[in-house]
Amino acid sequence: MSRELVDSAVEWIGKMPANWKLRRVGNLFEQRSEKVSDIEYEPLSVTKNGIVKQLETAAKSNDHTNRKKVCVNDFVINSRSDRKMSSGVSPLYGSVSLINIVLHSRNMDPSFVNYLLKNYGFAEEFYRWGTGIVEDLWSTNYSRMKKILIPTPGLEEQKKIANLLDDKVSKINNITDKLKRSIEELKKYKQSLITEAVTKGLYPDIEMKESGINWVGSIPKHWGLSYFKYEIYIRARLGWKGLKAHEYVDKGIAFLSTPNIKGESIDFNHVNYITRKRYDESPEIKLSKDDVLLTKDGSTLGTVNVVRSLFEDATVNSSIAVLTPSVSLNAVYLYYLIKSDYIQNEIRLKKDGMGVPHLFQKDIRQFRLILPPLDEQIQISTYLDGKIQSINLIINNKDKLIFELEDYKKSLIYEYVTGKKEVM
Known part of the structure; x- marks a missing residue:
């Protein structure tokens, strides 16, 4: 028998279980605003893939002391709307730039928090509370974030939801990772086909000569x-x-x-x-x-x-x-x-x-x-056009499948963290 769902009266949540509570972020989390040095506290980057050691591409400042402290299991979110979905529960101790909001809670399961606050529904709500000159460049400060309502099950149910999502998301990620690796292999194969055809031709048994060109080696003798x-x-x-x-x-x-x-x-x-x-x-x-x-x-x-x-x-x-x-x-x-x-x-x-x-x-x-002779150039071009079209069709189908899996994963997380799906 399915449990009773009621209207939360919160647009991004919709219906939620009758026994869950609606709580404001500020009632469940405390802001960690202690300033530290990134010399003592390792610099971290807040990315769409979560909290990681500072990326090489990250903008770096000479002001080493103007950072926010981050502890393991803190939730960190970039406050700027052009960094949407850049957030996550940190697996690391360290420091982040001041543009980020750092939260910690003694009453919430960190894994559940990661799924709840790092999903597209909450992300849209978070940036809806932002302010600024233009919507795609404004930011949301903590004084506004703490007013956002979120659905909250009991701690044991939080852990069950997080464990189930860990399993399901891991399986989806494994499939998408394999698809992405396959796409990269196809792209390498496509590149090798191009290089082989324009430097060696289409006939493997033809007599060759040295070209004297770096990267090329031998080419067909009559070219x-x-x-x-x-x-x-x-x-x-x-x-x-x-x-x-x-x-x-x-x-x-x-x-x-x-x-x-x-x-x-x-x-x-x-x-x-x-x-x-x-x-x-x-x-x-x-x-x-x-x-x-x-x-x-x-x-x-x-x-x-x-x-x-x-x-x-x-x-x-x-x-x-x-x-x-x-x-x-x-x-x-x-x-x-x-x-x-x-x-x-x-x-x-x-x-x-x-x-x-x-x-x-x-x-x-x-x-x-x-x-090559002009007729061979045309043969090579026609051959490559056909091959590349076939490979691109396979790549496009795999890209489409990745998109569908990512969309399914987002929906799955949203359905469980808002209680529309129940852990049996």
């Missing part, structure tokens, strides 16, 4: 070698004659940036637009079908794509170089060659050699070009 500067028209802009973001228009000429070329195909649906006057100011980088686009700045340096079709006028911002192949070079083959380990390793060497990563046009011109 040619050249340089990008002889077979490709390369151009890009340094800035854009003072173009500012406020000049973007609602409808006009598609103005591509790095996010638009990161996928398997170019995204023309989520672009900024510029006026035709601005477009005509730089005719050398007006895009045409079969142009290859290569990012030359920043952390995404080396990202590449090819204009397979063009249904509207388009151009690129100053972070993207435009490469137009000669008649002896197939655009899709060039795209795959740049995507291969060979060219990506060359780009990586350039990237690692400077503080602010940048690929100059003179660098691109000096890349060695592996040049």
Whole structure:
């Protein structure tokens, strides 16, 4: 027989068991606000995966004493709304930045607290209590957080719920971890297919010769070698004659940036637009079908794509170089060659050699070009297109399954910590 559920009159909770209590956070937890040094107390990071030792990527301060103390089993949550779901019960002693709220309780099971306060329902409620100029950048302070109502079963039931969720969540995580590892293996396989095809060809028994190129080794004997500067028209802009973001228009000429070329195909649906006057100011980088686009700045340096079709006028911002192949070079083959380990390793060497990563046009011109006969280039391109499409379909299906499992896990946690599902 199922237990009686009643309306909690709290939107994020909905119905809850009649024998559970509604308590305010401030009645169950005390804030730990003691300031300590991160020299004495190990610095910690508050992430979406919980509380961990400070990440290498974390912003670090020279003010070592301006930190909050954290003890094992404390619940820590980042108060900023742009860090939503960055929270958890800490398994470590240490210190966190002042932007975080640190709570401890003598009356709540830590594992249950972790599931209750680190779930999407509470996260949405927590940031709903925030204040600031704009919703996606405001923060929630403890004086407001302590007023939030949460559902509270007895301590024994808290432990039962936590134990059950530990088991179920662990099984879901194991499945998603295996799926993620499988996806990474498929991505490595995809990359190896590309590299093998553009440097060795499609026929394993063919006679080979030494290429004299780092990362490549031998290539088919009948293939040619050249340089990008002889077979490709390369151009890009340094800035854009003072173009500012406020000049973007609602409808006009598609103005591509790095996010638009990161996928398997170019995204023309989520672009900024510029006026035709601005477009005509730089005719050398007006895009045409079969142009290859290569990012030359920043952390995404080396990202590449090819204009397979063009249904509207388009151009690129100053972070993207435009490469137009000669008649002896197939655009899709060039795209795959740049995507291969060979060219990506060359780009990586350039990237690692400077503080602010940048690929100059003179660098691109000096890349060695592996040049099969045009008919073989087309065969390689067609072969890789088919293989990559098949692999991507498998990856997309696995990604979809991961999303569904994560969604199920969120719902499962929410259902148990609000009492809608009962531990039998």
